[in-house]
Amino acid sequence: MADLTLDGVRKSFGETPVLQALDLAVPDGGFCVVVGPSGCGKSTLLRLVAGLETADAGRILIGGRDVTRLPPKARSAAMVFQNYALLPHLSVARNIAFGMEIRGTPRADIAARVADTARILRLEAQLDRKPRQLSGGQRQRVAMGRAIVRDPQVFLFDEPLSNLDAQLRAEMRAEIKALHARLGATALYVTHDQIEAMTMGDILVVLNGGRVEQIGPPEEIYRRPASTFVARFIGAPPMNLIPSTTAGSLAAGAPARGETLGIRPEHLKLAPGAGVEATARRIEPHGADTFIQATTAEGVDLTIRLPAGNGVRAGDQLPLLAPPAHLHHFGADGRRIA
Amino acid sequence: MTFAAPASAPTSATAAAPVSATPGVWPRLDRVLMSAGAWMLGLLWIAPLLYAAWTAFHPSAYETRFDLLAPLSLENFPLAWKQAPFARYFLNTVILVTSILSVQLVVGTLAAFAFARLRFAGRGILFGLVLVQMMVMPDILLVENYRTMRMLGLVDTIAAIGLPYMASGFGIFLLRQTFMTIPRELDEAARIEGVSLLGLIWRVYVPLAKPTYLAFGLVSVSAHWNDFIWPLIVTNSVSSRPLTVGLSIFASPDSGVQWSVINAATLMTSAPLLIGFLLFQRQFVQSFMRAGIK
Numbered sequence A: 001m002a003d004l005t006l007d008g009v010r011k012s013f014g015e016t017p018v019l020q021a022l023d024l025a026v027p028d029g030g031f032c033v034v035v036g037p038s039g040c041g042k043s044t045l046l047r048l049v050a051g052l053e054t055a056d057a058g059r060i061l062i063g064g065r066d067v068t069r070l071p072p073k074a075r076s077a078a079m080v081f082q083n084y085a086l087l088p089h090l091s092v093a094r095n096i097a098f099g100m101e102i103r104g105t106p107r108a109d110i111a112a113r114v115a116d117t118a119r120i121l122r123l124e125a126q127l128d129r130k131p132r133q134l135s136g137g138q139r140q141r142v143a144m145g146r147a148i149v150r151d152p153q154v155f156l157f158d159e160p161l162s163n164l165d166a167q168l169r170a171e172m173r174a175e176i177k178a179l180h181a182r183l184g185a186t187a188l189y190v191t192h193d194q195i196e197a198m199t200m201g202d203i204l205v206v207l208n209g210g211r212v213e214q215i216g217p218p219e220e221i222y223r224r225p226a227s228t229f230v231a232r233f234i235g236a237p238p239m240n241l242i243p244s245t246t247a248g249s250l251a252a253g254a255p256a257r258g259e260t261l262g263i264r265p266e267h268l269k270l271a272p273g274a275g276v277e278a279t280a281r282r283i284e285p286h287g288a289d290t291f292i293q294a295t296t297a298e299g300v301d302l303t304i305r306l307p308a309g310n311g312v313r314a315g316d317q318l319p320l321l322a323p324p325a326h327l328h329h330f331g332a333d334g335r336r337i338a
Numbered sequence B: 001m002t003f004a005a006p007a008s009a010p011t012s013a014t015a016a017a018p019v020s021a022t023p024g025v026w027p028r029l030d031r032v033l034m035s036a037g038a039w040m041l042g043l044l045w046i047a048p049l050l051y052a053a054w055t056a057f058h059p060s061a062y063e064t065r066f067d068l069l070a071p072l073s074l075e076n077f078p079l080a081w082k083q084a085p086f087a088r089y090f091l092n093t094v095i096l097v098t099s100i101l102s103v104q105l106v107v108g109t110l111a112a113f114a115f116a117r118l119r120f121a122g123r124g125i126l127f128g129l130v131l132v133q134m135m136v137m138p139d140i141l142l143v144e145n146y147r148t149m150r151m152l153g154l155v156d157t158i159a160a161i162g163l164p165y166m167a168s169g170f171g172i173f174l175l176r177q178t179f180m181t182i183p184r185e186l187d188e189a190a191r192i193e194g195v196s197l198l199g200l201i202w203r204v205y206v207p208l209a210k211p212t213y214l215a216f217g218l219v220s221v222s223a224h225w226n227d228f229i230w231p232l233i234v235t236n237s238v239s240s241r242p243l244t245v246g247l248s249i250f251a252s253p254d255s256g257v258q259w260s261v262i263n264a265a266t267l268m269t270s271a272p273l274l275i276g277f278l279l280f281q282r283q284f285v286q287s288f289m290r291a292g293i294k
Helices: A042-050 A092-102 A107-120 A136-148 A166-183 A194-200 A218-223 A228-233 B002-016 B026-056 B076-083 B086-117 B123-135 B138-151 B158-165 B169-181 B184-192 B197-208 B210-226 B229-234 B243-250 B259-291
Strands: A004-013 A016-026 A031-035 A057-062 A077-080 A154-158 A186-191 A203-208 A211-216 A240-243 A260-263 A276-285 A289-296 A301-307 A317-321 A328-330
Touching: A004 A042, A016 A042, A016 A211, A031 A042, A031 A194, A042 A057, A042 A077, A042 A154, A042 A186, A077 A136, A077 B184, A092 A107, A092 A136, A092 B197, A107 A136, A136 A166, A154 A166, A166 A194, A186 A194, A194 A218, A203 A218, A203 A228, A211 A218, A211 A228, A228 A240, A228 A260, A228 A328, A240 A301, A289 A317, A301 A317, B026 B076, B026 B259, B076 B086, B076 B259, B086 B123, B086 B158, B086 B169, B086 B197, B086 B210, B086 B243, B086 B259, B123 B169, B138 B158, B138 B229, B158 B229, B169 B210, B184 B197, B197 B210, B210 B243, B210 B259, B229 B243, B243 B259
Parallel strands: A031 A186, A031 A203, A077 A154, A154 A186
Antiparallel strands: A004 A016, A004 A057, A203 A211, A240 A260, A260 A328, A276 A289, A276 A317, A289 A301
């Protein structure tokens, strides 16, 4: 097992910069989730660590060893691909054994390791099947099996759950976390899904346009987003961002700071006799909670998250108040002030 | 490959029918005309083969006389077999088509992989030249090829018949197109596991392109099994002559035209391909579909 360090890593494709001076440190056994919109460079980051691309500048260290110029096989990093990347003509057992066969591992060892892995991943009954005879979740487990048998220092996951349906995704999230806890290997996990990001990572990296917006534990990023981008990207529904000039008495009692005020939908309060009046336009029931889209007299759109059974209907006037303790302040450059 | 036509003609007729579905009596008439046309074409294609089969299995007296009750006979076959060294011709043809196909597969695989997945200077130009090979009719090059073979001292050898065809532009093109459809993730997953370049081709690309190999193999074998003009020119002895040339010499007027024996020989020489195709017809058609050749 080993820690993973990226030190000033840069990459561009032709004239297009994809990653700009990226620094990242994942401690031994850590689970780091890289999240960002498509095209933010998160997949490139993963491919650089895997050795499928070569960095233009900077260093990549796995367990203190500089692997920046090493070929993929010398890096002790195993990767789980988005589309599983299983060889369709080989059985599950041979897909798992593929790397060991290439490296010339003795047959008896291969059989033992494949059996072990199949037991861990509950694939014993599927070992003789071909990938096309498996369900999406089983394929995903085979792909993880191929990574596990290598006993790598670093696991790389490239949006591994994006092809699964919502329920299976939730199960696999738990399964990957459990597996990670059991194996204790360092993991770098790329996703565009902020739920995966929030629930799985010890460390969250929010990437935007090839730059790190913020690095930290998920709760910290949720509680204190470093920029308006992070504020909108992490959390669903996204944080309300209001230009200070049109906030009116919404944030009554808070000192006016910065260009933009932020307030999470669940922190907006109904306060008769205080705050601003807003007209409810659309009610979105989500089971336990209801999301309400409303517009203030100044023309500011807000999303409010209330427990179900609140009795609000479209067209109602809502007195809204943002408690100062939950306000976020952002400067003209979109960075957090306080 | 004329023998494939009767099988494919009715298929195209049924495929065309739904397209021309107009209301009223017309669709039915349309259908009737279509299938009648398909049957006509099919019969036209297979007529020579039927004639050959008829004469080969009947005594020579029935060469030009059709009589359902004519006595069946197998004597034309041993007669033909004895009159010319067909065993040797068979051997020559088998050596010829297998050596052409095996070299084509090796060269084609390596070249196709390079064109599909490697980046190197002049790739576009080189691939353009490969395509040009597909557009030049081989017959135009007869004289030039003959000069080359004479220079190499290979005239009248089996190698001389095969050599001009061993780097098949068609094969390279076909395999390249197939290789390009193979997901890059598979390639990358194998590279992370530490596979070498040749190992990558052998373990990932070749197994996934199996239908294409089968389809190309069929095209190549039948083309070179049936090739006539170039072997006729470049060979002049029994030890190198393939079946087609042997058969034409056997059937030339100076050995006396006896259709029943000639047709028995014709059936014998085309039988392996015919039987092979009929046996594997389903697999061949499927692999043609999968390889995208129709």
